[in-house]
Amino acid sequence: MQRSLNPVYVTISALEAGQITLPEPFFVAPADPEKRTLVPSLSFLIRHPGNNSSEITRIVFDLGVKRDLTGYKPAQQAHIANRQPVIVEPDCASSLRWGANKTDEENVKAEGGQLLDPSKDINIVILSHVHWDHVGTSSDFSSAVFAVGSGTLNVLKNGAGPLYPADMFNDDELPASRTVEFPPVPSLGGERSEYDTGPGAPEHTPASADTLARLPASSKEWSWQPLAGFPHALDFFGDGSLYVIDSPGHIYGHVNLFARIAENKYVYLGGDCCHDRRILSGEKGIAMYDDGKGGLRSVHMHTEMAKGTLARIGEFLKHTRNTADVEIVLAHDVYWREQNRHRFWPGKL
Structure with missing residues (x-):
């Protein structure tokens, strides 16, 4: 992991962004066939310091569930x-406006809380991917630039193969004039090559010069480089404070974030690398179930690629156990949410 004479740290706060119910047999194996668990779809506020308060860059990672379910297509x-x-x-926007356990502006101010207007105060939205429970209500963030994995805009328009047809996505989910895709990921051959270039693989959509100009200056140097066992990491600010980690398998464009929050202290935001912490620990496996077409599938588009991503995360956590404090947070980790209520905005990780 990168070290510098003057390290930069980001601040992370969790955000409530809706909750969904996961039937256990579709996510873990072995499973209780009757168990259904209400889990969060977490978002995160990330603040990168500038030279003064006016230069702080505020990022939201994932937007959770739409507050109006009629905004989703019939499929x-x-x-x-x-x-x-x-x-x-509360959805993501409400959590930013009022903070955890707050109900109105008067109470927030009385308790010394901080308010953020999602339409004005958020500079960048990064989505781990564009499944329905992560896209939220993008129109709330009317001045933000959206940053997504390569191929994401194509997925929204054309779908992602037979398991994820186009009618499972909204073509206008993201503001096209304010959306940037991260650079295409170099192919490593084998499954990675098939994943990137096989039938149904989406094409990269270049962003306009005007949109690119709204990103941090470091974006001009963005490239995928190895980092601590991850073959493809992108230094978002160019100072080692926040990395985008290519995390293939769940769906095209899926990314994780790796953030430095203090000296030798880091947070790994795992998105949907898995949907249950017991999979990451090895206590459970990824569930396989009937795909309705005579075969088996999992919640991941490419199960073996997803397993590879999990293996890399597991190896990373093992190798850093004695040298750094790394906390991993999954998008749907109900146990983490219950144990960390005090770390929701305006609290921090």
């Missing part, structure tokens, strides 16, 4: 019916 709503109950409030 999406049919899928969402299997994830009920779904709780839409």
Whole structure:
């Protein structure tokens, strides 16, 4: 991990962004066939310091669930019916405005809280991927630039193969004039090559010069480089404080974030690398179930690639155990949410 004479640290706060219900047999194996768990779809506020308060860059990672479920297409709503109950409030925007356990502006100010207006105060939104429970209500962030994995805009338009047809996505989910895709990931051959260039693999969509100009200056040097066992990491600010980690397997464009929050202290935001912490620990495996077409599938588009991503994360955590304090947070980790209520905005990790 990068070290410098004057290290830069980011500040991270968790955000409530809706809750969904996961039937255990679709996510872990072995599973209780009757168990259904209400889990969060977490978002995170990340603040990168500038030379003064006016130069702080505020990023939101993932937007969770839309507060208006009618904003999803009919095919999406049919899928969402299997994830009920779904709780839409507080959503990501409400969590930014009021903070955890706050109900109105007067109470927030009385308690010394901080308010953020998602339409004005958020500079960048990074999405781990564009499944329905991560895209939220993008129109709330009307002045932000959106940054997504390569191929994401193509996925929204054309789908991602037979398991994820186009009617499972909204073509206008992201503001095209304010969206930037991270650079295409170099192929390593084998499964990676097939994943990147095989049938249905999406094409990269270049961003306009005006949109690129709204990103940090470091974006001009963005490239995928090895980092601590991860073959493809992108130094977002160019100072080692925040890395985008290519995390293939779940769906095209899936990325994680790796953040430095203090001396020798880091947070890994794992998105949907898995949906249950017991998979990451090895206590459970990834569930395989009937794909409706005579075969088996998992919640990941490419199960073996997803397993490879998990293996790299596991190796990374093992190798850093004695040298750094690394906390991993998954998007749907109900146990983490219950144990860390005090770390939701305006609290911090």
